[in-house]
Amino acid sequence: MQYRTFPGIDKPVSILGFGAMRMPTKSAAPSDIDEEKAIAMIRHAIDNGVNYVDTAYVYHNSCSEGLLAKALKDGYREKVFLADKMPMWCAVKPEEGGLDAIFQRQLDRLETDVIDMYLLHNMNTPYWQMALDMNAVEWLQQKKAEGKVRYIGFSFHDTPEKFREILDAAPWDFCQIQLNFMDRDFQAGEEGLRYAASKGIPVVIMEPLKGGRLVNNIPPTVQEIWDSSPVQRTAPEWGLRWVANHPEVMCVLSGMNTIEQVEENLRIMKDAAPNSLTADEVALIEKAGDEYNNKIKASCTGCRYCLPCPMNIEIPRVINIYNQWHVFHDAIASKKYWELPDDRKPFNCVGCKACEGKCPQSLPIASVMREMTEIFQPEKLKK
Known part of the structure; x- marks a missing residue:
């Protein structure tokens, strides 16, 4: 496993992180997690060097945190950076009880006293305004001072300009953005990655394979690009290595849902060092990204934040x-x-x-x- 070291983070972070948003389920219901398979996958990843695990209050219909509590028993909690998030769209609802009530609920679900990496979830223009209105940044800083969280950050989905605004608004320890070879100029993008690095803020990457869209049902014109490379790699390897090639990246989250995906990602990331791709390889990968951008009309990642629909549309x-x-x-x-x-x-x-x-x-x-x-x-x- 490759590890990255950043000032302000007390120990090296594995380049591969386990995202607990797309775990295996026994049925179509997100809450129906196949606990045996999910726990085995998470522990196998940790046993092979992964030390960053990411969840959120709303993942798997609010069942992800509880599953992680089970997976991180037997000494596994001490082996990882545990990341969780505050959803402002929930915090503003009176029935949720506010920031403190949600945070305590998360601690209880996770069966822990401390959350290592704590983020304001899905920061965009309306949610950032909610955070400002509720003094959420000051609240985060207080939780850090109390020792309840170790590092504070935010995950982001909005324009490059909004990213700069939020990044400049507080002394963040880290941040999390969406980045893949198709979305190089989307949302924060590579520009935001470089800006965070210029401020000394490490970056966690989500959606490195765009929720699997970049590795499933590959269009023939994209496959032709992959096939033209002198060095043959799988689509997941091209995608993950492109993200990991950036030295500004601290960790790449992958929402793995089969043990085979865990094994493949472990293999890929064991030598995914910064700047390890040649200029020709980078150009090839980005050519494939351009081909996707020419074809796909709606850049949905399958995050399911749009649900439930009042009309029950899937x-x-x-x-x-x-x-x-x-x-x-x-x-x-x-x-x-x-x-x-x-x-x-x-x-x-x-x-x-x-x-x-x-x-x-x-x-x-x-x-x-x-x-x-x-x-x-x-x-x-x-x-």
Whole structure:
């Protein structure tokens, strides 16, 4: 395992981190985690050098933290940096009880007294304003002073300008951004990565493979690019190595959901040193990213923040089909559309846009629902 050392962080951090947002489940319900498989995966990763584990209050319908508590028993808690997050969209709800109540709930779920890496979750323009209104930064600093958290940061989904504003607003110990070879100029992007580095702030990376979109159902034109390389690597290896190639990156989170993915990522990251790719390899990877950008119309990562939909539409599933249709125009995408239950199909959208306010990618979800209906069931369009 490769480790990265940054000033202000007391020990080296593994370049591969375990993201506990996409763990295996026994059914379609996110809360129905397959505990035996998930615990085995997490412990196997730690046994092989991973020392950063990331969760959040809302992951797996608020069941991720409890699963991690079980996985980190038997001495595993002491082996890792444990990361968790404060969701401002929950903190503003009176029934949640405010910042202190949510934080105590997290400590209880995790069965720990201290959270190593604590972030304001999904900072964008509205959520940052909520944080300011609730004095959340000062609250974080107080928790750090009390020894309840060790390092304070934020995860981010908004414009480069907003990233700079938030990064400059407090003495952050670290931050977390979305970055992959397709999203080089999206949200904070490489520009934000470099700006954080200029301030001496280490960066954790999420969505390095864009929720798996960069390694599944690879378009033929992208596969041709991979096949043209003198050095043959798998799509996950190209993607993860591109992110890890940046010396500014402290840790790359991967939402692994099979033991095979854990094994593959461990293999890839064991020698994913900074600046280890050649200039030609970097150019090849970024050419593949450009090809994806030319094809995919809605950059959904499957984070599920848009749910629940008031009309019960399975928004991430619909957008995934939407992108597959525009990339492939094939029978598989059509079949997946018709497999949707009628009460979950996009024609049920009433255009309330509640989902759009929660989407980290700022996707025009209501327009996507209408376009999908136009493609497959135009007779269902609401006038």
